[in-house]
Amino acid sequence: MSKIRIALVVLLLWSILLTSFVSAQTRQSWTNTPEIERKVEALLKQMTLEEKIGQLNQYSYGMPTGPGTGRSKVEEAIQRGEIGSFLNVTDPALSNRLQHIAMEQSRLKIPLIFGLDVIHGYRTTFPVPLALSATWDPPLVQRVSRIAAEEATSSGIRWTFSPMVDIARDPRWGRIVEGAGEDPYLGSMMARAYVRGYQGENLNDAHSMAACAKHYVAYGAAEAGRDYNTVDMSERQLREVYLPPFHAAVDEGVATLMASFNSINGVPASANQFTLTQVLRGEWGFRGFVVSDWGSVGELIPHGVANDLATAARKGFLAGVDMDMESNAYFQHLAGIIKAGQVPQAALDQAVRRILRVKFALGLFDQPYVDEKNAVTTLPAANVAAARDAAEKSFVLLKNDAAMLPLQKGVRTVALIGPLADSAHDMLGAWSARGDAKDVVTLKAALEKRAERDGFRLIYAKGTEIRGTSDAGFADAAAAAAQADVVLLALGEDASWMTGEAASRAFIDLPGNQQQLLERVAAAGKPTALVLFSGRPLALTPAAARVNAIIEAWSPGVQAGPALERVLFGEAAPYGRLTVTFPRSLGQVPIYHSVLNTGRPPVGLDLTRPPTDSNEKFKSRYVDEQNVPLYPFGFGLTYTAFDYAAPQADAKEISVDQLNAGRAKLSITAEVKNTGPRRGEELVQLYIGLRGTSVARPVRQLKGFRRIALAPGESQRVEFTIGREELAIWQRDTTYAVEPGELSIWIAPNAQSGTAVTVQLR
Numbered sequence: 149m150s151k152i153r154i155a156l157v158v159l160l161l162w163s164i165l166l167t168s169f170v171s172a173q174t175r176q177s178w179t180n181t182p183e184i185e186r187k188v189e190a191l192l193k194q195m196t197l198e199e200k201i202g203q204l205n206q207y208s209y210g211m212p213t214g215p216g217t218g219r220s221k222v223e224e225a226i227q228r229g230e231i232g233s234f235l236n237v238t239d240p241a242l243s244n245r246l247q248h249i250a251m252e253q254s255r256l257k258i259p260l261i262f263g264l265d266v267i268h269g270y271r272t273t274f275p276v277p278l279a280l281s282a283t284w285d286p287p288l289v290q291r292v293s294r295i296a297a298e299e300a301t302s303s304g305i306r307w308t309f310s311p312m313v314d315i316a317r318d319p320r321w322g323r324i325v326e327g328a329g330e331d332p333y334l335g336s337m338m339a340r341a342y343v344r345g346y347q348g349e350n351l352n353d354a355h356s357m358a359a360c361a362k363h364y365v366a367y368g369a370a371e372a373g374r375d376y377n378t379v380d381m382s383e384r385q386l387r388e389v390y391l392p393p394f395h396a397a398v399d400e401g402v403a404t405l406m407a408s409f410n411s412i413n414g415v416p417a418s419a420n421q422f423t424l425t426q427v428l429r430g431e432w433g434f435r436g437f438v439v440s441d442w443g444s445v446g447e448l449i450p451h452g453v454a455n456d457l458a459t460a461a462r463k464g465f466l467a468g469v470d471m472d473m474e475s476n477a478y479f480q481h482l483a484g485i486i487k488a489g490q491v492p493q494a495a496l497d498q499a500v501r502r503i504l505r506v507k508f509a510l511g512l513f514d515q516p517y518v519d520e521k522n523a524v525t526t527l528p529a530a531n532v533a534a535a536r537d538a539a540e541k542s543f544v545l546l547k548n549d550a551a552m553l554p555l556q557k558g559v560r561t562v563a564l565i566g567p568l569a570d571s572a573h574d575m576l577g578a579w580s581a582r583g584d585a586k587d588v589v590t591l592k593a594a595l596e597k598r599a600e601r602d603g604f605r606l607i608y609a610k611g612t613e614i615r616g617t618s619d620a621g622f623a624d625a626a627a628a629a630a631q632a633d634v635v636l637l638a639l640g641e642d643a644s645w646m647t648g649e650a651a652s653r654a655f656i657d658l659p660g661n662q663q664q665l666l667e668r669v670a671a672a673g674k675p676t677a678l679v680l681f682s683g684r685p686l687a688l689t690p691a692a693a694r695v696n697a698i699i700e701a702w703s704p705g706v707q708a709g710p711a712l713e714r715v716l717f718g719e720a721a722p723y724g725r726l727t728v729t730f731p732r733s734l735g736q737v738p739i740y741h742s743v744l745n746t747g748r749p750p751v752g753l754d755l756t757r758p759p760t761d762s763n764e765k766f767k768s769r770y771v772d773e774q775n776v777p778l779y780p781f782g783f784g785l786t787y788t789a790f791d792y793a794a795p796q797a798d799a800k801e802i803s804v805d806q807l808n809a810g811r812a813k814l815s816i817t818a819e820v821k822n823t824g825p826r827r828g829e830e831l832v833q834l835y836i837g838l839r840g841t842s843v844a845r846p847v848r849q850l851k852g853f854r855r856i857a858l859a860p861g862e863s864q865r866v867e868f869t870i871g872r873e874e875l876a877i878w879q880r881d882t883t884y885a886v887e888p889g890e891l892s893i894w895i896a897p898n899a900q901s902g903t904a905v906t907v908q909l910r
């Protein structure tokens with residue numbers, strides 16, 4: 149063995165040892181029961197080399213969700229114990245048939261585990277994850293994922309490839325839609341909420357699914373937003389921005405992780421010893437298993453770190469990928485590699501242990517089958533109601549000049565214009581599992597019903613196609629607008645082609661000729677609201693200039709229409725806030741709130757002032773665009789208004805030693821007042837900034853948020869506490885410490901407004 153290989157093996161064995169020690173201290177309750185451990189060891193003892201390797205192979209049955217590969221004659225392979233898992237089996241009869249082969253015809257009767265991308269609902273499609281994050285409501289996300297688990301498990305799916313906890317700061321990247329946006333603090337809260345929902349109180353519950361935090365790691369930082377692209381980043385950024393949501397998921401007890409497609413500083417994530425073993429196992433004590441992404445072990449070849457599949461298998465496996473999704477690399481090569489002594493038996497046993505542990509924890513050995521009669525095929529009314537609630541709460545009101553929204557009850561004629569007004573399929577969004585466009589109530593359908601009930605006239609004109617180039621429909625659209633009291637423009641993206649995996653865009657405007665349609669319609673001069681359906685921030689500057697109101701509706705799911713109608717007519721108030729920054733133009737991308745100040749900030753050093761742009765030369769700015777975004781992180785209006793008084797801290801200075809010892813905390817309060825005409829809810833956000841520290845810190849970092857409800861004229865003093873957890877900075881020796889410096893604290897409605905109070909850390 150080469151020296152490098154020996155070093156790798158030593159590291160691996162070391163991590164195995166450390167894992168058993170560290171895990172006892174984490175909250176992964178399902179992973180550490182002595183009874184499961186005994187069963188795993190007893191089974192492991194009986195397994196042949198081939199049966200062990202069998203557990204590490206996963207194949208797609210039926211529909212592919214990656215470049216076509218697959219395996220034929222899977223029934224015989226199951227009998228021989230060569231397959232541990234399938235993905236993409238959604239028919240419960242098929243899952244039972246395959247499981248019967250495993251349980252009755254294979255020597256050791258080890259159950260298969262069936263996985264699927266249950267990302268935002270199974271039969272009942274909820275808003276896409278980016279929309280769910282805009283609720284800033286982790287309990288809601290937990291409820292939604294619990295419902296998804298209940299529906300999916302009824303078809304035999306006990307493992308979901310969700311949550312995607314990749315931080316994403318580039319709206320070109322199509323998969324920004326699958327995550328919780330740009331911020332690690334919020335992303336971590338959402339990661340926990342998903343895990344709690346999917347895995348429930350107990351993994352053993354027949355309605356619980358193993359969750360899978362993906363894509364480990366830094367996939368969202370793909371250069372230029374192009375899917376699967378290269379990532380090169382500092383360890384600090386990795387640890388402070390991209391790793392935290394994964395760490396949170398692990399801390400919450402997530403059963404599995406998925407290794408990502410991208411490389412990180414030249415080493416593919418699916419062969420990355422540092423992230424997969426040193427951090428995940430060694431530092432975090434993760435005891436579940438890691439699955440590759442689709443074919444990502446085989447892709448070590450095009451990445452250029454393996455010249456054949458055997459080397460890819462060895463590298464992926466030694467780095468810490470336990471299960472091979474669809475590369476067929478472990479199946480074909482692992483036995484040979486182990487026999488040749490290139491991979492230690494102990495490492496194989498450890499990978500098998502991790503997979504068996506999850507299978508035991510799920511109760512699959514005792515309850516391998518699903519009751520086909522109970523499969524959820526039609527949408528349960530309660531789940532539909534939950535889908536409407538989630539959609540309502542995910543909409544973000546970005547603009548509302550002259551209180552155009554909510555629409556007045558007495559409105560007589562409404563024009564509904566645009567290619568998204570009646571596109572059921574696009575409401576489902578990317579990865580809608582067993583979602584069915586037939587279940588969708590579109591905005592047009594909902595408004596038709598309401599028009600009948602309330603006695604107003606609804607004129608509909610499609611205007612153009614989503615990616616249309618013809619203006620043949622413009623005249624009808626303009627005529628509809630001319631006859632109406634108010635215009636609703638339903639514009640946006642083609643959800644399946646432009647959002648999700650392999651759907652990166654080089655332009656982030658309204659697609660096709662929708663902007664031209666918007667301008668034609670706006671020329672009628674009627675109060676016009678844009679209802680935007682998108683899976684990413686779009687560059688809305690030209691659109692915003694022509695309409696009175698904008699509501700970001702994302703891909704809202706099956707209850708798109710009813711949810712929108714309730715918000716548009718004011719039965720529900722806009723509740724969502726942005727979890728991603730909306731740029732003014734593509735040239736600002738990537739753009740996010742927690743930037744460093746640079747040595748030449750356009751706004752000077754006074755970070756307590758809200759940022760304004762300057763035209764000074766020799767500053768970090770564009771000559772042809774502002775630095776500030778169109779709509780900042782955290783932003784969202786509602787049907788009333790709130791005023792924030794300057795925040796107050798309970799101390800002017802605080803001891804760093806005391807903070808580091810966990811003995812001191814700072815209390816920050818601010819008075820928030822409802823100054824508008826209606827009762828409303830406000831999402832009060834806490835941001836901090838640090839200066840004078842050993843490394844430059846972001847101008848602002850989100851560290852807390854709280855929702856309050858106030859009657860008109862009512863005010864409330866909102867309090868946050870700040871301590872070690874909020875202030876500690878990653879040190880190169882991998883510890884975290886609070887450093888002396890100046891702390892600025894904002895309690896504000898978004899990342900770009902408010903005034904700060906400063907406190908000295910001494």
Ligand code: NOJ
Nearest residue numbers: 213214265309441442649
């Ligand atoms: C590839 C995607 O990157 C991943 O998110 C998904 O879970 C797998 N395909 C399986 O469909």
